[in-house]
Amino acid sequence: MPLLLSAAPVAAVPDIKALATAYGTREAASSMRISPDGKQVLYFVAAGSAGTAVKVGDIETGESRIALVLDSAVVQPIDCGWKSSTRLLCRVYALDREQVGTLVAFQRTFSVAADGAGSLLLGPRANSRSIGRDYGGARVIDWLPDDPEHVLMEVNVVDSITINTNIPGARPGLSVQKVNVLNNRATIVEPGNRNISDYRSDGHGNVRFRSMVNYDPNGYVRDRETMSVRPKGSRDWQELDSASLSESGGPAFQGFDESGDAALVTRTLDGRAALYRQPLASGAPAELIFAHPIVDADFVWRIGKHRRPVAVAYTVDALELAFFDEALKKRAEALTRALPGKPPVSIIDESWDGRYQLVFAGGVTDPGRYYRFDTQGRELTEVLPVRPQVAEIPVAPQRAVRFPAADGTMIPGYLTLPPGKEDARGLPAIVMPHGGPASRDALGFDWLAQFFAQAGYAVLQPNFRGSSGYGEAWYATNGFKSWEIAIGDVNAGARWLLGQGIADKNRMAIFGWSYGGYAALQANVxxxxxxxxxxxxxxxxxxxxxxxxxxxxxxxxxINRFFGEGPHILAGSPARQAERIGAPTLIFHGDHDLNVDVMQGKVMATALAKAGKKHELVVYPKLAHSLDDSTARIDLLTHSAAWLEAALR
Incomplete structure (x- = not known):
């Protein structure tokens, strides 16, 4: 289907329906992992409009088969990995309503035959003596790659009735169990403990990290977690650090180093997260591994059989890696030079013997594709593109920009312009604040920004103060408590577009999702x-x-501490300020949204109606926060384009 309809002498008119279909259709491949022998990959693929299938593909033959299919947008795989070259373990997320109508989320792990021959639920089952429900299920914390039948799993043990029975109940709380992936038989490695919220292993079969919380008399978790580790070869716990749960920027455990002798931890240095190596047995002081003068250290990049640490990730304008492994760094650079367009390359996984590496290559506006690199044969084989449906569409260029806030602070952002209109003036424009608010945007493919740019809009994505990634001062007290600063920065972005002549003041719009949706509404307030x-x-x-x-x-x-107390609760709530909304307002919401309940959208629509404001609320049944459904996303894009066209004409 052509995406541009030409009729001389007027300019080409975008085919909105075709563009919406191209960009609203979900990915053809995501979350890819390479098999232990390097000959196969597993990946997620859209199954119909809303479902997701886990596929296994043979790299040599190009053949693929479905190992697991989930046919609902509210039942989705979170992650899958290879236990062996014939067996996968997949963690699944599901939303459902309890008898009282409360929307709840469940997570479960399944052992899945790679040939699709069947699956087995891992972890304990509820029975007639169970008290309460287990929402988290069993989660793999160590794949035990040298043991063909077992994994270590974090398992929440619920209370059970023990009266009138000789069967002892397991100690309730979070435990670690060694689970057989073929028959689900388990043995206790760490007994249940109600105060433990997380366990981790060192990747070699040893449970060596735990996070503990405490509860107040009303049963609520207190605002402090304590992280403890075991030195290599020891069963004794020693405190590593502690952190507030309601605040951003505190210490965070990043796993162990390759030797296992030290923990990797991000801690604050000069107001930003830096990565340290903390020796455990010797008592030596922590060693600084990486710090950046502008942005935070984000996380440790791990690959391979035992998930060895190879780099620390950070983002100035695009994702970058500071490598610990110099050979891996040189290989990634060489692959970038070898590929058409010289896209950034990430080595995201490798076979257990290290011969084959799974590579992802994607540019600023290219959604990317997966490759396998043979380190012995020096051969690069394309596996799959992520979004083949947009391959023939000329990309909308994106660039990093900086603009002044009201107080003169320079705010980073990313500007995407319609193809061929890089120097155009007076364009219709959209400011697109990100979600979170503890998040940030970066250079890279964004299906929403690309769609609107293809439709003729200049799109600005600001990293307003309140965004994460730039340190404690930039995050302030989060984008809700500090809403006036965050939203002021968003509006400064719109004024910058006008001041630069890029945007037409009569055709300025704002679009946002989650916190970005909040920001869109509050910016108009x-x-x-x-x-x-x-x-x-x-x-x-x-x-x-x-x-x-x-x-x-x-x-x-x-949660209450995150939002805080004070006048900002009223002043910073768009639904309480609906009479100030000056523009036609379109709201989308899924009725199975556990992140932001659909009631938030309905309350806003009611307030706008009471204030006599033009608005529309679209509710998608049985869809969650991400609206992970191609039909719904295509409708959202088409509907949004029509709304903008009517409002900005």
Missing amino acids: LDPTLYKAVIAVAPVTDLGLMKASARFNTYGTI
């Missing part, structure tokens, strides 16, 4: 005349309602 259209997807709209809904959550105290 702060300046009712700046935008001529507002589109909010799954937005937070009432901070007080968000706090009230947390009373049923064991982390309710943490």
Whole structure:
């Protein structure tokens, strides 16, 4: 289908339906992993509009088969890995409503035959003596690659009735169990403990990290976690660090180094997260491994049989890796030079013998593709593209920009322009704040930004203060408590587009998802005349309602501290300020959204109706926060384009 309809002498008109179909259709391949022998890959692929299949592909023959299929948008695989070249372990996420109507999430792990011959649920089953429900299921913490039948799993043991029975109940709480992936038989490695929230291993079969929390008299988790580790070869726990659960930027455990003699930890240095190596047995001081003068160290990059650490990831404008493995760094650079367009290359996995490496290559606007590199034969084989449906569409160029906030602070952002209009002036424009708020945007393919740019809009994605990745001062007290700073920066981005002549003041819009949807609404509250259209997807709209809904959550105290107390709860809630909204407002929400309940969208729509404001609320049944359904996403894009066209004409 042609994506541009030409009729001389007028300019080409975008085919919105075709563009929406191309960009709204979900990925053809994602979450890829290479098999232990390097001859196969597993990956996720859309199954129909809303389902997801786990496929196994033979790299040599190109043949593929379905190992597991989940046919609902509210039942999705989170992650899959290879236990052996014939068996996968897949963790699945599901949403459901309990008898009282409360929406809840479950996670479960399945042992799956790679040939699709069948699957087995791992972990304990509820029985007539069980008290309560296990929502987390069993989770792999060590794949035990040298043991063909077992893995170490973190297992939550629920209370059980023990009266009138001679069968002893296991100690309730989080435990570690050695589980047989063929028959689900298990032995206890670490007994249950209600105060432990996380266990990790060293990748060699030893449980050596735990995180502990405490509960107040009302059953809520207190705002502090304590991290402990075991030195190599020891059964004794020693405290590593502690952190607040409601605040950003505290210490975080990043696994063990390759020797196992030290823990890798991110801690604050000069206001930003830096990576340290903390020796465990010797008592030696921590050694600084990586720090950046502008941004945080994000996480440790791991690959291979025992998930060895090879780099630390950070993002200035695009994802970058500071390698520990010099040979791997040189290989990634060589692969970039060898590929057409010289795209950034990430080595994301490798076979257990290290011969074959799984490579992802994707440019700023290219959604990317997977390759296998043979380190012995020096041969690079393409495996699959991520989004083949957009391959023939000319890319919309993206570049990093900086613009001044009201107080002069320079705000980083990313500007995507319609193809062929890099120097155009007076374009219709969209400011697109990211979600989170503890998140950030970066250079790279974004299906929303690309769609709107292809439709003729300049798209600005600002990393306003309140974004993560730039250190403690930039994060401030988060984008809700510090909403005036965050939203002020968002609006400064719109004014910069106008000041540069890029945007037409009569065709300025704002679009956001999750916190971005909140920001889109609150930006119009702060300046009712700046935008001529507002589109909010799954937005937070009432901070007080968000706090009230947390009373049923064991982390309710943490959630309440995150939002805080004070006048910002009222002033920073768009649903409480609907009379100030100046632009036509379109809201999308899934009715199975566990992140931001659909009631938030409904409350906003009710407030807009009461204030006499033009608005529309679109609710997608049985869809979660990400609206992970091709039909819904295509509708969202098509509907949004029509809304903008009507409002900005």
